[in-house]
Amino acid sequence: MSRRRGSGEVGSQRTGVGASDGLDRGHTSAPAGLTAYGLGVRFGEVVALDDVTLEVAPGELVAVSGPSGAGKSTLLSSLAGALDPAASVTGQVVVAGAPVRSSGAREATVRLGVAVVPQGNGLAAVLTAAENVLVPLLEAGVRASEAMARTREALEAVGLGDSGDHLVEELSGGQQQRVAVARAVAARPRILLADEPTSELDHANRELVLALLQGLAADGAAVVMATHDLEAAAGAVRRIVLDEGRVSPAP
Numbered sequence: 058m059s060r061r062r063g064s065g066e067v068g069s070q071r072t073g074v075g076a077s078d079g080l081d082r083g084h085t086s087a088p089a090g091l092t093a094y095g096l097g098v099r100f101g102e103v104v105a106l107d108d109v110t111l112e113v114a115p116g117e118l119v120a121v122s123g124p125s126g127a128g129k130s131t132l133l134s135s136l137a138g139a140l141d142p143a144a145s146v147t148g149q150v151v152v153a154g155a156p157v158r159s160s161g162a163r164e165a166t167v168r169l170g171v172a173v174v175p176q177g178n179g180l181a182a183v184l185t186a187a188e189n190v191l192v193p194l195l196e197a198g199v200r201a202s203e204a205m206a207r208t209r210e211a212l213e214a215v216g217l218g219d220s221g222d223h224l225v226e227e228l229s230g231g232q233q234q235r236v237a238v239a240r241a242v243a244a245r246p247r248i249l250l251a252d253e254p255t256s257e258l259d260h261a262n263r264e265l266v267l268a269l270l271q272g273l274a275a276d277g278a279a280v281v282m283a284t285h286d287l288e289a290a291a292g293a294v295r296r297i298v299l300d301e302g303r304v305s306p307a308p
């Protein structure tokens with residue numbers, strides 16, 4: 058789906074998440090949790106997000122649904138500081154009081170405690186399941202013994218306690234998706250952004266993953282889950298619907 062930009066729409070100014078001069082300190086009084094203010098994202102003439110404002114408090118699990126091409130992945134990438142550098146961005150994303158740059162993924166992960174379950178899982182196929190969980194923890198400075206304990210615990214939590222030494226490329230799509238969830242959960246994030254985290258799962262595993270996301274929220278994380286799956290969306294405390302890049306009322 059392509060949406061063309063009309064005159065005077067998104068892109069008339071570059072501020073906040075798209076600012077080229079680094080962090081914008083304009084919203085330092087923002088609450089903990091996650092806020093997008095008037096977020097607009099354009100890829101050339103295609104408007105992926107148009108004036109989206111969203112607030113997710115610590116302890117909330119929010120589902121983002123909407124048709125294919127509605128802008129769900131773009132929203133999550135914006136919140137994670139992981140947008141395609143070709144995007145032009147207006148508005149601002151604030152995590153735990155700190156503005157996030159559109160290409161500030163590492164900073165968002167390490168400094169602000171953002172974890173992502175990307176669409177398509179984003180795992181290293183030639184590493185084992187356990188290595189995929191462990192390596193980011195070590196990179197983030199978690200002590201080796203603690204990182205190994207967290208890795209074991211997270212893989213057990215997604216029902217893959219016996220599969221840690223399997224190469225990712227040997228696992229099924231659903232098992233890979235659960236490894237990606239384990240990797241995010243093991244990071245003990247303040248903010249979790251999960252893009253279609255249950256799309257490859259059967260009923261039992263979908264319930265398992267949903268319970269994990271709900272548990273993270275109960276522990277105080279702000280959790281945003283993009284999903285086509287109405288049953289998964291029903292597990293959220295709140296649901297927002299995107300349509301052609303705009304927030305529309307949930308049915």
Ligand SMILES: Nc1ncnc2c1ncn2[C@@H]1O[C@H](COP(=O)(O)OP(=O)(O)OP(=O)(O)O)[C@@H](O)[C@H]1O
Nearest residue numbers: 058059100105124125126127128129130131132141
């Ligand atoms: N890197 C990119 N370059 C160009 N256009 C893009 C890029 N990423 C997204 N888009 C466009 O932005 C719009 C929103 O895409 P997005 O992937 O966010 O939708 P979505 O709701 O996640 O879709 P799906 O449910 O199919 O994953 C689409 O028109 C898409 O083609």
